[in-house]
Amino acid sequence: MNIEVENLCKKFEDFSLEDISIKVPKGKIVGLIGENGAGKTTLIKCILDVMHKDSGKVLLFDKDYKGKLKEDIGCVFDDSFMNQTFNVKDIDLIMRNIYKNWSSKKFFKFMKDYDIPLKKEIKKLSTGMLKKLEIAVALSHNPKVLILDEPTSGLDPIIRSEILDMFQNFVENKENSVLLSTHITSDLEHIADDVIFISKGKIIFDKPLKDIKEQYTVIELTHDEFAKFDKKAIIKYKKNRLDYQVLIAKKDKNKYTKYIKNITTLDDIMLLYIKGEDV
Amino acid sequence: MKGLIIKDLLFIKNTWKNLILIFIGSLLLSIALGNYLLAIVCVPVMLLTSGINTFQTDEFYNSDAYTLSYPLSRKEIVTSKFLFTLVMLGISTYIGCMIYVLIYFIIHPGYNGLNTYMLRELLMLEISGLLVDSIFYPIIYKYGCEKSRFVLMSIIILLLGIGSILSVYINVFKIDAIDWNAVINFIEQYGLFSLTVLVVIMSIISYILSLLAYRHKDY
Numbered sequence: 001m002n003i004e005v006e007n008l009c010k011k012f013e014d015f016s017l018e019d020i021s022i023k024v025p026k027g028k029i030v031g032l033i034g035e036n037g038a039g040k041t042t043l044i045k046c047i048l049d050v051m052h053k054d055s056g057k058v059l060l061f062d063k064d065y066k067g068k069l070k071e072d073i074g075c076v077f078d079d080s081f082m083n084q085t086f087n088v089k090d091i092d093l094i095m096r097n098i099y100k101n102w103s104s105k106k107f108f109k110f111m112k113d114y115d116i117p118l119k120k121e122i123k124k125l126s127t128g129m130l131k132k133l134e135i136a137v138a139l140s141h142n143p144k145v146l147i148l149d150e151p152t153s154g155l156d157p158i159i160r161s162e163i164l165d166m167f168q169n170f171v172e173n174k175e176n177s178v179l180l181s182t183h184i185t186s187d188l189e190h191i192a193d194d195v196i197f198i199s200k201g202k203i204i205f206d207k208p209l210k211d212i213k214e215q216y217t218v219i220e221l222t223h224d225e226f227a228k229f230d231k232k233a234i235i236k237y238k239k240n241r242l243d244y245q246v247l248i249a250k251k252d253k254n255k256y257t258k259y260i261k262n263i264t265t266l267d268d269i270m271l272l273y274i275k276g277e278d279v
Numbered sequence: 280m281k282g283l284i285i286k287d288l289l290f291i292k293n294t295w296k297n298l299i300l301i302f303i304g305s306l307l308l309s310i311a312l313g314n315y316l317l318a319i320v321c322v323p324v325m326l327l328t329s330g331i332n333t334f335q336t337d338e339f340y341n342s343d344a345y346t347l348s349y350p351l352s353r354k355e356i357v358t359s360k361f362l363f364t365l366v367m368l369g370i371s372t373y374i375g376c377m378i379y380v381l382i383y384f385i386i387h388p389g390y391n392g393l394n395t396y397m398l399r400e401l402l403m404l405e406i407s408g409l410l411v412d413s414i415f416y417p418i419i420y421k422y423g424c425e426k427s428r429f430v431l432m433s434i435i436i437l438l439l440g441i442g443s444i445l446s447v448y449i450n451v452f453k454i455d456a457i458d459w460n461a462v463i464n465f466i467e468q469y470g471l472f473s474l475t476v477l478v479v480i481m482s483i484i485s486y487i488l489s490l491l492a493y494r495h496k497d498y
Contacts, residue, residue: 045344045497045498048347048348049347050344050347050348050497050498051497051498052495052497068350069350070348070349070350070351071350073348075345075348077344077345077348079341079344080341080342080343080344080345080498081340081341081342081345082286082340082342082345083286083290083336083337083340083342084340085290085293085336086286086289086290086293090289093285093289094282094283094285094286094289095282096282097281097282097285098281098282098283098349098350098351099349099350
C-alpha cells in the first residue's frame with residue numbers, strides 16, 4: 001500500500017474530519033470527491049503533515065510517517081506553490097537542492113514539451129502553464145506517489161485531458177499511485193480506479209469506480225410518477241421544479257428502464273447524496 | 280536545507296535593482312551630509328533584515344503549505360531560516376566593506392572620516408539587525424507576518440507604558456546603588472562585545488521559540 005490512513009480525526013471550530021480511513025494501493029488512481037469544504041484538502045494536508053491530525057494514523061509506503069518519506073511523494077496543491085517571482089531556472093536550482101532524486105534533464109524536457117519559457121517569472125504564466133509547471137515539478141523527482149489537490153481546476157478541456165493522460169502514464173508501472181482530489185468528477189470517470197466520496201468531513205463511500213457505476217443509477221420522474229413510485233427502491237431523491245431526480249440501486253434498473261433519461265455520472269450521484277433527501 | 284537557503288537567497292537576488300537604488304539614495308544623502316556612515320550601513324542592514332521579507336513573500340504567495348510538502352522536517356525548515364540569516368550576515372558585512380573601499384578609493388579618495396570607528400558602527404548596526412530578526416522570527420512563526428506586526432507593536436507599547444508609569448514613581452538615575460558613569464564607561468568599552476553576547480543569547484532563545492511555534496503550526 002502506498003498510502004494508508006487509519007481513523008484520522010481533525011477538529012476545527014466549525015468543521016471536523018471524522019474517523020477517516022482510506023487506502024491508496026500501488027498501481028491505482030484514487031479519486032477524492034466531495035463538495036467545496038467537504039474536507040478533501042484538509043485530509044490531503046493531514047496526510048502530508050502540513051496540518052496536524054488530532055488522532056489516527058498515516059502510513060506512507062507501509063511505514064509510520066516521517067519527513068524523509070516525502071522524497072517519494074510529488075504534490076500539487078490547489079492554492080499553494082512557490083514564490084511566483086521565481087522563474088523555471090530558479091525552481092530547478094532550488095529543487096535539485098531539496099530532492100535527492102531531482103532530475104533537471106526530465107524537468108527541462110517537461111518545460112520544452114509544454115512550451116514553458118525558462119526565464120519568465122512564474123506569476124506571468126497562464127493558469128494552464130502554471131498548473132503544468134506544478135505537475136512537472138511534482139514529477140521531476142521521480143516520486144512513487146502523486147498527491148494532487150484540484151490539479152485540473154480552472155483548466156480548459158484540452159489541457160485537462162493532457163494532464164489526466166500524464167497521470168495514467170504515471171501509474172502504468174503498477175508501482176506508482178495517484179491520490180487525486182477534485183470536484184470536477186468527470187475527470188475521474190475515465191481514469192480513476194477507486195473513488196472516495198467525502199461530505200461534511202465524513203466518508204460517504206469508498207468504492208471501485210466500476211462498482212459505483214454498477215451499483216447506482218439516477219432516474220428522472222415527474223411529480224405524478226414520483227407519487228406512485230415504490231419508495232423502498234429510493235436511496236436519495238431531489239425535488240426539482242419540473243421533476244424529481246432519484247438515486248436507485250442499479251439492481252432495480254431493469255424495472256425502471258423507462259425512467260432513465262441520461263447516463264448516470266459521478267456528479268449526479270454526488271449531487272443526490274449531498275443535496276438529496278431520504279424517503 | 281540547502282534548497283531553502285538558496286530559495287531565500289534567490290528572492291534577495293531578485294531585489295537587486297531596489298538595493299542599488301537604496302544604495303544610490305543613501306550615498307547621495309551621505310555626500311550631502313558629509314558623513315558616509317549611512318551609505319555604508321544602509322544596504323547591509325537592509326539585507327540583514329531581509330529574512331523578514333522572505334517570510335512576507337512566502338505568506339503573500341501562500342507557499343508555506345508547499346514548503347511543508349518537501350522531504351524536510353519542520354526543524355530543518357526553521358533551521359534553514361536561521362542559517363540563511365547567518366549567510367546574510369556574511370554577505371552584508373562583505374558588501375559593507377566593499378562600499379567602504381569604494382568610498383575610500385573611488386567616490387571620495389582619501390576621505391579622512393573613514394576609520395575603524397565606522398566599521399565598528401557597521402558591525403553594531405548589523406548586530407542590531409540580527410537582534411530585530413531574533414525578536415521577529417518566533418513571533419512570525421507563531422502569528423504569521425500580518426499579525427506579528429500588531430503583536431510586536433502591542434508588546435512594545437505595553438512595555439513603554441509600564442516603563443513610563445514606573446518612571447513616575449522610581450527615578451532610576453537617582454538610585455544610589457547604580458553608578459551610571461560606570462555603566463556608560465562599560466557600554467563605551469564593551470558595547471560591541473556585550474551586544475554580540477546579547478544577540479547570541481537572543482538568537483538561541485529565538486531559535487528554540489521558533490521551533491516550538493512552527494512545530495504546532497497548521498497551514
